[in-house]
Amino acid sequence: MVLPSKLVVVFTPNTQSLTGIEELIRKAVHYRLKSADERPLQVFPLPSRIPIDRPRLYQTWRYGGTTESSTVAIRGYQRVFEAVFAEVYDFTSLQNQFEDYFNQAQLQQISDYAYGEPIAVELEKDESRLSIRASYEAFLELLLELDGP
Numbered sequence: 001m002v003l004p005s006k007l008v009v010v011f012t013p014n015t016q017s018l019t020g021i022e023e024l025i026r027k028a029v030h031y032r033l034k035s036a037d038e039r040p041l042q043v044f045p046l047p048s049r050i051p052i053d054r055p056r057l058y059q060t061w062r063y064g065g066t067t068e069s070s071t072v073a074i075r076g077y078q079r080v081f082e083a084v085f086a087e088v089y090d091f092t093s094l095q096n097q098f099e100d101y102f103n104q105a106q107l108q109q110i111s112d113y114a115y116g117e118p119i120a121v122e123l124e125k126d127e128s129r130l131s132i133r134a135s136y137e138a139f140l141e142l143l144l145e146l147d148g149p
Contacts, residue, residue: 009046026084026088105149
């Protein structure tokens with residue numbers, strides 16, 4: 001919490017992964033504010049293992065709503081981060097401010113890589129924008145260029 005100037009919060013679009021993520025961000029940012037380190041802590045959420053073959057579920061988990069198999073409302077990870085960033089960085093509203101950021105900052109799921117957890121960027125030779133390598137490179141650019149999402 002003291003050493004980094006940027007904190008990457010990696011998560012998957014499911015309840016288990018999102019549980020506690022707001023509190024983690026609150027604690028990290030508040031800890032930095034109370035420390036002798038005067039640099040602000042920049043938090044970068046990174047959705048990972050995003051399946052691209054279920055667009056309706058993707059939209060629901062990103063923006064909120066209900067799924068076909070449940071009537072339980074899903075808040076949507078983009079809404080979660082908009083709310084917690086508005087709180088910890090004292091913004092009045094960040095509604096839809098994460099749109100461009102989350103359009104670029106996400107790591108798609110490739111099922112074969114779930115088995116044995118190989119390092120995908122070492123295996124891929126593909127240079128297309130759909131490759132894991134391209135997704136990591138796009139996120140790296142955001143991380144280096146932006147002061148925050």
